[in-house]
Amino acid sequence: MVRISSVSKHPTSSYKSSSMPNYHTSQPKPDTAIDRTVPDFPIAQVSDEDRYFNTHEAPEYLPQIEQQVQQFIDHHHTQTGKSVVLVTSGGTTVPLENNTVRFIDNFSAGTRGATSAEYFLENGYAVIFLHREFSLLPYSRHYSHTTNCFLDYMTERNNKVEIDDKFADEMLVVLRKYKQAQSTQSLLSIPFTTVNQYLYTLKSVSKLLQQLDSKALFYLAAAVSDFFLPSSRIPQHKIQSQASGKLVVDLEQVPKFLRRLVDSWAPSAMIVSFKLETDDSILIKKAKGALERYQHQLVIGNLLQTRKKEIVFVTVDGNQKWVRLTDQELQDGVEIESLIIPEVIKEHSKWITQHK
């Protein structure tokens, strides 16, 4: 295992607190030096990441995905000049059986990813939306996963289905944005279900996005499993429950692919990852640990309990900047992603300038 040794990937100057005037700085600016007391790991023959790909098969549909992504990149590279963001969204599954009946899942409806994708589109980005199948999608999210049934928005008038008057005006606004994203070919949606599908697709898309150099942005909001069951150990058929009672599932840790993304798949891109915790006493420590380990640019930290009203930007220089909705904003239905995305884009713009 190689511990990536930084420097070229993260100019700390790009994350000065002065550049994000709307954030509440929760702490004085800490020392910007990177802790070098943590020893590097010795170099191994084959990395865990390579071993993973060597022992797990790529999804059959991957070549089609690669073709679509290449067309999408070409279109925006040559036609629109838009920056492209890869937004990952939703949780991954870890199948416990080959004919999958049972699996381990990570909770995520995909709200953060789907909502963020909309604000990226509204701010002029082209969006590749790599999402868990059946999780929330940009735009349709306003009408799915509610306690309302799809058909509750409809009514019958003169032997025709019509949108109920109560919903018609708002739906028109959403529909126009959706059709706009379609007609400008600015939104490419790619589904995944298992952690294996996610990892292979991420790798392929990342390598293709490297063509865009610094104009590629990664916004990794998916809840990716830390654990997986090696394919060699997955039983072919449904696990039979025995009279003995207990089921013991012995999982392996998923290799840290973010390291490969940063140092070899898309080294010129700006990379934003998320850290979701439930215990507020370890959130910042975990975010800093991730930056140190992977040497990327920005971690957005959030707590499961409060994730819709506050998040924290943690940067390689050690800064922590909280983004919080006011009570009034919360009451008015302002979405925190409407504050997050413009700030992420500001940082990405600086990243692009620095790489020119």
Add this chain to the structure above:
Amino acid sequence: MVRISSVSKHPTSSYKSSSMPNYHTSQPKPDTAIDRTVPDFPIAQVSDEDRYFNTHEAPEYLPQIEQQVQQFIDHHHTQTGKSVVLVTSGGTTVPLENNTVRFIDNFSAGTRGATSAEYFLENGYAVIFLHREFSLLPYSRHYSHTTNCFLDYMTERNNKVEIDDKFADEMLVVLRKYKQAQSTQSLLSIPFTTVNQYLYTLKSVSKLLQQLDSKALFYLAAAVSDFFLPSSRIPQHKIQSQASGKLVVDLEQVPKFLRRLVDSWAPSAMIVSFKLETDDSILIKKAKGALERYQHQLVIGNLLQTRKKEIVFVTVDGNQKWVRLTDQELQDGVEIESLIIPEVIKEHSKWITQHK
């Protein structure tokens, strides 16, 4: 643990193959005698089921659910005279953490349950639809969980959202059925997510349905986990992945609640359970084992790979009757539930007659 000793609950005469003329009988009629060589278990002080409820808390919302179900039962008992079927649908989750980020899930989109609920409604039943939240729902299922986004059915005309002409006619048919189910108060939807919510709700609803005596029908299509993590062992916060790598999840077997449903929660109702397998060599054996263990009336067996085109009715007299769609029916989009439900209802009618 008490092994239920049969007789009064399953008049084998009600499952003669002559009563289901449309089924292909795959095997000669086997011996109808119940195997009595399997020894009964000794009586324990406290059953596993009671221990489960004693050590796990009921969902807070349960009293509201009970009130809704009671009103629903009253309405149909006194006003419409409809039989009531409880359809369970979708998979249960087993949380691995208290602030749930990770959980074990059983695969099920809820297609069988949602589709069956529609055919029960069309055949004059009132339906309590106990389903995994965000799984497929009756009627709206035609427009959700497809690769289409909700908004793909819409178009803008004269500054108004309208249903695209391509979908308008079919949607009108579906909308009418949905509004009909609403206006006649024939469909009560109750969501669950965890196996604990499912078990508590099943118990409450079952006890209430016992008021309807033999006019209550249970159609248990949900994919319920065989395993759970006892609440005493669930960590409060997100499990931290360690450098050591492995995660070992040590689960307990879920007590066999079907036994309690049959012998004490709703002993006068007719009960249909499902057996989903991936290995065809054990399907019939598992179905027969369930009937012997729980002493209920009917198991519908199906294989994950072929569940949309063939199922097998396995009854206490040992009969196996396959229901299969022809190639022509498959091509015409006939749903197998349109064949299953009328046959289940025939059996339920006999059950009611026998209990008069």
